[in-house]
Amino acid sequence: MSTVTLTKESHKTPSSFRVKYKDCKDILGDNEVSKKNINNKLPTLYSASKVAIIGAGFGGIGTAIKTMKELHEEDFTIFDRLDNFGGTWYANTYPGCASDIPALWYSYSFALATNWSKVQPFQYEMEEYILRVAEEFNLRPKTRFQTYIDKCVFDEDSGEWTLYAHDTKSGQKVEHKAKVLVGCTGGLVYPNQLRSEGMEKFKGVYMHSAVWDHSVDFKGKNVVVVGNGCSANQVVPALLNNPQYNVGSITQISKSKHYIMPPVPSFLQWLYRLLSFNYYGLLLVRWLTIALAEARVPLYKGNGLLSRFVRWVNSSISNRYVKKYAPAKYHDLLIPHYKIGCKRLIFDYNYVPSLHDPRIEITNENIKRVVEDGIILTNDKFVPADIIVACTGYNLAKSFKLPISTTKGVSLNKFWDTEGPSAYCTILPKQIPNLFLIGGPNSATGHSSVVMAIENGIDYYLKVAKPVLQGKKKSVVVKTEAYDNWFKTIQEELRKSVFGTPFGGCISWYSNGEVNSTAYAWSQISYWYITHFPNYKDLIYTPAADTKKKA
Template sequence: MSVTLTHESQQNPEKFRVPFKVANRVLGPNQTIPHNEKLKPLKTSSKVLIIGAGFGGMAAVISTLEKLKEPDVMVFERLDNFGGTWYANTYPGIACDIPALWYSFSFELTNNWSRVQPPGHEIEEYILRVADKYKLREKTRFSTSVEKLEYDDSSATWKITAHDVATGRKIIHTANIVLSCQGALVCPRQLEVDGLENFKGKYMHSAIFDHSVDFKNKNVIVVGNGCSANQLIPSLLSEKYNVKSINQIVRAKHYIAPPVPWILFYLYKALAFSRIGLLLVRWLVVLVAESRFPMYKGDGLLARIVRYINTRSAVNYMKTAPAKYHDILIPDFKIGCKRIIFDYNYIPSLHDPRINLQNERISKVVEDGVILQNGDHIKADIIVACTGYDISKNFLSNFDIIGRNKTNIKELWTKESPTAYRTMLIKDCPNFYMIDGPNIATGHSSVVMALENALNYYAKTAKPILQGKAKSMVVKTEAYYDWFNSVQKELKRSIFGTAFGGCVSWYGDDNLNATTYPWSQLSFWKITKYPNYNDIVYENNDKKNM
């Protein structure tokens, strides 16, 4: 099956992005979820509850309906529409950072993407088309913020407490199975610097972009040098926004690779007439990406060869920027230690005389701009923080989980570390799955493929519960800790934010990495397709272990 886009998002992008007030209320620095105790609590139930309506949540509903043949499923979503990060993030220039043919559902490919890495509003259009096709609105309660999950051992059910973000009405929901499908790149990490409250101009985070602000002929400071800034800056320099100047505060270095080869798009267009053709191009992208995986592990001959090829490609491309910026831009750590940025137009934009790069830290914000640590005063009308996301809030960001034996998962993870068996199952939490959980991310692959793989595991292991053959399913405690130890041991050999990699990144540090998966996506497909039933316990069944 395939989806053909109307490209309405090209003409009316505002229809495919979250209203600023909604995003700011739910995700902003002063986010508030009202509690109105005067309204009678709403009591609901379903066999399956899914938290989040982005790629993961949508795929989870479809898996429940199509693979498990279970119609009694409900979705709770904080925002007022589908899309997750692609609905919430709307800054100018936002685009898919890998080929969209891979960053889309394998069961709903698209035959008319406008480019290899389409803009964010086009991704959102695709998401809404899929949601309509599978009638997911009938299963979704929007503007609903989950606050607490509590497991009842006697009934083997979860009690979910939530609130309507508009009215404050409490919602008490009961479910046999819960899937947390909250994404990582949603909760913005705000700029933390002295004096920000004194700034008389306009401050915003790129993840909660205020499109009502006029950028024309304005002096702008962009803080950050990651993927968001890489995509935003060329747009601000464009005729539409036409800023007077941009001072970019480069806080860290990143490898910026050349754009995806143009020939891929021509191949895609040539074969887009059939699903088989689309799958061939998709798997070509997968194979090329997987072939780069050796550079993320160890220092063997193959790893060094692949790492050298990719490093030289990125460095040679970055050297096409003005020579005065080379020392600011080009890293000295191993490629892949931070996520690689595939450029679209950032490096060429650095030749624009209106932009200036700074690698001095901000000392403080003043009424008309910022003071750098070297004493320079940079005036600004607008400050845009491209400072990334609070990844720690990805895991149980806005709700508590109280599992079996009153185990508080936030307290457990604070004491030990965030982890989940095969990225999905948590100790003392029967019938609970994390889709997009700890250590599911990769530096070279598509998160959508990883989500689909995780949902294959869910569909296989949850089936006995939904069929009534088992009361509950939980990972064995020893398997939970064995998984954590093996993952962290393997990550020590990897380059993701480690001393071996030579950098500090949001992936993790030398002590702990709760973000990235240490093996290839092929290995993740294998362990999710073939569950190890010896590591999990089914209760109230003829067989204790299945």
């Protein structure tokens, strides 16, 4: 275990720690230019490794490092469409973008930073941390950037994966062989674009918060912000208070309500600095943070006395905060009436106090249509707009669309389209051997750090894949009955939870109404247990002696 000390260079030159706008637009924009840029005239490049890792964000980096540290296996290759490490933290660079979970917890347990500038640091500092960790473990030589994965096919006879890909710039095709495939693509990838009538007529600037154009001048402009979730909570105060933007006005389209909690207490940062002298001091503060967060678990499920009490406490804290710091005219627009936790909690980043600024107006009227110089609301009010910013979240269903299949006709996408995205213990899909999903279906929580969940998933992969990587086994796959039992059990449990359910009382990105493929149904203590003590009776290992290739 080690610590990491940041240089804070990212504070001096934030632009050096974010993706170029054109690259981000080509990959994540509607046209997906990079996906289509295939050059059949160039010779195909061939390569191989024991492990292929898709994604160079927290999941991919953590998988690579632990594969080296725990399995002593250095024969791996990381693939990513972007030109640097970071994933979401490299691509999402909107003003105010920051961690909504304390960074001491939203980081690797084996590489704790000694000098975070604040409890919830900005995007560029998070990216600096990620790059620092990747540098420390020398991952760059083992990473193929600017590479789009077109499809992955598992040969059930040879027990080998073939990844078909292409370079996003030159279009040159790549074929890569691997024994084990680890998907670390994440869920917050493809932006949900604003699809209001008349968008094509708008003569101003439109952008989604996930694909931010930093060349746009916001000073003195009339801005419409669509959405009021986590991204909008950070974008709005930044546009109002940062001298770099200093907008003329903001009209925020608030289509739904969220429980907004007070900012993370400054006491946590004080304690962190007091105990940052060594790894174990940092670990103590991390575990204290985890314990406080886990105490919130009862609010997410059931209607017993404890659950109702924890919900009441947290709802009261949120409501008191909003009533104290937001203008009275906005209380009805901000305070929800569904059960807390039905939508993801927001820990305020100065959004609520900023609503006193006379330049902002919130409305719960939807957009009726977009016109050349603004929008028309459903009450027929005209709102002038020079810039429209969509803080409308992500297309999780598209993020789950992984081009994975086997030579015997099993397609992950077809299977998920039929039954809904899922994976045994959130990691092993059905009927596809030697495939591990880190941060996969049902691995997210409403109260915890996704990085902690990622590490738990990686530890499961290490244990289960070890015999395959050592050559003792040809392949491993979850038993069909074990997968089906997992799927049934977790979906039944989630229906009793608040995550976007009738019980919770709201519509949420956690669930599509039929299958909840996003949220984990229990505590992170439970997740740690199932990932660190695999039930090997639920798995099928094929002996290595069966690796006979067809002539």
